[in-house]
Amino acid sequence: MEFYDCPVTATLEVIGGKWKPIILYVLMSGTKRFGALAVRIPNISRKVLTEQLRELESDGLLIRRKYKEIPPRVEYTLTPEGKSLWDVFNEMAIWGNNNRRIVKK
Amino acid sequence: MEFYDCPVTATLEVIGGKWKPIILYVLMSGTKRFGALAVRIPNISRKVLTEQLRELESDGLLIRRKYKEIPPRVEYTLTPEGKSLWDVFNEMAIWGNNNRRIVKK
């Protein structure tokens, strides 16, 4: 059992990790199907994409809507809480552009 | 060899991780000695604190200054690039306060 009283740490707890920022960014432009997300996020495995989406869902940042069709269709949409991360990403993008035009690893 | 053309990912690459935000935040209030950092960051081990400081140094976010005294003294100071992260942290703090007053794990 662990408590975070630092709001910055709390935020990073939710949007941190290797893939979550990209997932959230892609969804900022509107609802997407699972396959569409996979296409726009190169090199992510389906397993990891599923895991990350489930975590974002249980954190209340997005909603998963499953249609009982054949073939199946599943759509992911940001909640207002998820959309409200826009300002955070924007500020990070500004800093990244000013300081790290391209980061080589 | 890996390239990041997403500025958000680039930013998180630099400030992400479990301890870096807290380290940077503590240094926002001015130069600190190694020991002072350890005191203000509970539960971090010396080894990890050293590692993280070295990474932040090689990323150009802070400067390490070593005085040849006995007992030794080492001070860490944010560079202008490091200080310029203020806006990013501020935005994350706002979001964290609005959405995650306290996160329980």
Next chain:
DNA sequence: CCGAATCCCTAACGATACTG
């Protein structure tokens, strides 16, 4: 006082194959 060196553990990430 400020580390370096060593060893260890776990969670995150990934490759691949299979399924309703």
Next chain:
DNA sequence: CAGTATCGTTAGGGATTCGG
């Protein structure tokens, strides 16, 4: 199409001990 299931890899972090 949108996942599970399984197994394997790896990087981050931690405990402890030693040294200038």
